[in-house]
Amino acid sequence: MSEKKSHKVFVDGAISPAFIADSISKHSSKKNIGAHSLFLGQVRDDKIDGQNVIAIEYTAYREMAEEKFLEIREDAFESHSIICMHIYHSLGLVKAGEISLFVFTSAVHRKDAIDACEMIVERIKKEVPVWGKELMDNNNSQWKKND
Amino acid sequence: MSEKKSHKVFVDGAISPAFIADSISKHSSKKNIGAHSLFLGQVRDDKIDGQNVIAIEYTAYREMAEEKFLEIREDAFESHSIICMHIYHSLGLVKAGEISLFVFTSAVHRKDAIDACEMIVERIKKEVPVWGKELMDNNNSQWKKND
Amino acid sequence: MEINILAFGQVAEITGKTNWSVPYVKDTGELRVLLEKSYPRLQSIEFAIAVNKKLISDNSELNDKDVVALLPPFSGG
């Protein structure tokens, strides 16, 4: 039952709640799944020098990022008993309040799903060549820093 | 911005992906949120003595469960920097492949959302008086055990 | 004196009822003995006791109008 085939990670613009619902629905036929863990990254309207972030514009070194996503995927299946996993990351403009990252892991038991999801999120933040440029409401911008 | 008011936890039957999407959508106006962590418990079609589980029927000691959900909620806000949290649990019949538990935490930073979500799931499994009766396809049944 | 008893899950299957009351019972230890005498199958299963929605671990005195819940191991989620 495990679905290890890869899929397109990058999506154009924000990730919609309807897309997430659709992704959840597709797993109802995999009846050996007992637990899903989902992580959603949402763009914050941080205040920087008195200006609010209104959106983040994401760019990536696509070829390298795609190799890295695949490596993270393979490592996740290697190190955790998961049945399937999906990663979606936005490119282009994502407004404050919208979702730019969606990590989805499924397993028989909750601990595997939860631990794998957290590991994948941490690795994406650290290892995948994607950049976010924070756009302010006065047309200024600055490069996002990951914590 | 933190939304600590309580809400109805128990829902009748399965929790639908559309309900989850709607719940996610409602957070797009809370623009200080940077991370959501979601846990979904899905009913497995475990094989028991050669028979598959086709559904779980959930019952609860409602009054005590509701007090316990409130206590877990208050502890989560006390121990983690979260902006909001929601718990939904099914009562009644939930078929294999359908979702019976939905825990949703949101925070400025991912670690708070992820840790709070995991803590809440563990406490629900251990401390909340809810029982699942696994119904087999030959009309047998047995009481679910949490691991 | 009246103690209200609630039974859930497998306990309710054994007792055949979910909600009844008993007259004077000194404490939860005595109640457990009485229940296991009336429903011997209760001896073979594990169940906890909550008094007025609070789980109790030691033997606890019972008072008039207390609500005693018989709780098999939880299996929510």
Added chain:
Amino acid sequence: MEINILAFGQVAEITGKTNWSVPYVKDTGELRVLLEKSYPRLQSIEFAIAVNKKLISDNSELNDKDVVALLPPFSGG
């Protein structure tokens, strides 16, 4: 010999281009020196180097047709 250079994020803002090539360069250390001479603002920011999509930490020899990417700190998610 031709080395292809890709620049991203803040590095691309400084170089004003995202994709160009340079003739002979011995290794990544020498390339870094050359770039910082052409674009002095690069000295004030942090950036990593990937050769053919692999991050390198030490100085690495460059070969014909290598693709060298200049990568400021990642900030995806």
